[in-house]
Amino acid sequence: MKLLLTSVFGPYAVDDEYGVKENKMELFHNQVTREQGIFSYRFNHRSQGLYFLAENIDVPTTVLDFPNLKRFTHELKKGYDYIGISFIIPNFKKAKEMARLIRQLSPESKIILGGHGVSIPGIEQMIDNDYICKGEGVFYLRKLFGENQDKPIRHPLGYSSFNRRVMGVPWASDSGILITGVGCPNKCRFCATSHFFGDYIPYLKSGKEIYDLCCHYENEMGVTDFGVLDENFLKMKGRALELLELMETNNRHFTFAIFSSAETIKELNDLDILVRMGISFIWIGVESRQEIYEKNRGTDFPSLISELKKRGISVLASSILFLEKHDKKTIWEDVDFVTALEPDYLQFASLGPIPGTPLYSDYEKAGKLNDEIPYESQHGQGEIWFHHEFFTGDESRDFLRLAFEIDYNRNGASMLRAIKTALMGYIYCKEHKDEKINKLASSFEKRLKIMRYFLVAATIFVQNRKSEDLLKEIKGLYRLYFGRPGIRIVASSTLVFLLSLKEYIRCRISGDKINPKTSCTVYDENKTGHAPAKIKKETVYVPSKILPDFNEQAGQ
Secondary structure, eight states: OOEEEEOOOBOOSSOSSSOOTTOOSOHHHHHTSTTOGGGSOEEEOOOHHHHHHHHTSSSOEEEEESOBHHHHHHHHTTOOSEEEEEOOGGGHHHHHHHHHHHHHHOTTSEEEEESGGGGSTTHHHHSOOSEEOOSOSHHHHHHHTTOOTTSOOOOOOOBSOEEEEETTEEOOOOEEEEEOEEOOTTOOTTOHHHHHHOSOEESSOSHHHHHHHHHHHHHHHOOOEEEEEOTTGGGSHHHHHHHHHHHHHTTOOOEEEEEOOHHHHHTTSOTHHHHHHTEEEEEEEEEOSSSOOGGGTTOOHHHHHHHHHHTTOEEEEEEEESOTTOOTTHHHHHHHHHHHTOOSEEEEEEOOOOTTSHHHHHHHHTTOBOTTSOGGGOSSSSSOSBOOSSOOHHHHHHHHHHHHHHHHHHHOOHHHHHHHHHHHHHHHHHTOSSHHHHTTHHHHHHHHHHHGGGHHHHHHHOOSHHHHHHHHHHHHHHHHHHOSOOHHHHHHHHHHHHHHHHHHHHHHHHOSOOOOOOEEEEEOSOOOSSSOOOEEEEEOOOOOOOSTTTTSOOOO
16 A cells, blocks of 8 residues: 655745735745845745655655645555645645546546645545544554554654745754654634644653653754744643753753744743853744733843744744734724844734634624635735725735834844844853853854844845844844854855855845745655654755855844
């Protein structure tokens, strides 16, 4: 028996019969740094769930990631018994076309639909299928294939992102991915993931399991920096503290980029625990001052974010626009509130009624859903797909874009904000009396050496007064703590500028669209431990190392 797991086909971010140009396959460039021009972060993420599924079933599996239609149809001719298509709601048309092609070219194959797209009401009749996986997939597939559902979870080794570019400079993949669990017990009314997975399902249940996996990454791939896929990683406080204890006891230091709610961070009581744990980045849902969610009740966000940044922890704050309480005055009050927090990164997203959430149910009952907006446009970075008392669809698109522009002009380029935060973390650790924290200054120092290469290009391409002020402050701190730039720094900075200039010209002439390349990974039945399955064939694109020390932590 053979299984094919596939993402939807490209090209992406284009207006065609299957999608729209606003639906980019880039998290930051699409939803966070989208209006920051040359300073916007560019990278792709693999369909991590597919690799995780392949690792945790015994059936020989092929993972086809980011195919075009020609590559997908070629794969169908290999005669798979089962084909799983993972898709989100904006990619409904692509999943439907893929199912049609399977019935035409491989009629004996059984079709499994999965991903958030299966939450669409009536999906069973809308896309050809034999099985639909709603929710967690590992245990679903194990049950479907008659496997032992209680066998241990095997975590694959893989990079958290690829195809990375900062100001046009290729940046080698150097951060691993940790999928510690899915779901979230907070269950905010708008949150698709927490309601899709039900209760929180931990894959790595103890700090020791996470620590052992991190050590394995370091031993096999030299990776010590990790992006953690978990809605609220610190929610299992005992697991996090056990991980910290093992790191300090064994003198092995790792760094982590995590998601966390404000109330979970506050429960730690001591933010220095995060520094010792190596937390370098936290994505926090600030949401709104107009509507206070339980997770944020009583939180002093200005103080919390300031204290995190002082310790060198970059904060990505997310904010929701077009809530029921937003009119054309109160929406700007929320924009002013969240931009005044001065996070390193800021995500604005339109309120989105996603099937399966209480928000969707409430709006459906109230007759507020706009059926004229097609699925491919329901992605949170364009027009709203419900009827709002104060905003039309076109207005919502314009207000959203303007919110990003306001953040950029008020707070400067996110890249520069992150550099300043790293400098603050270096100073904080260097001057700290606790030896456990003091020795972590070297970790910041490694990042800062790389970041310095970008200051010349940033000075030339700077676009607003706040960014200019940040650059002036950053350069002063560099000279104070690291001295004046030497020949190597000047040479590397010149190379960065030339690559940035090339990227700037490319975007002006041919647009800024970047599509990930196809990856095909074949797993056989010999899947053991945490190590990746024995792979017969793999084609993976990883950017080459361009500058000195680019194998060090990126600090993204």
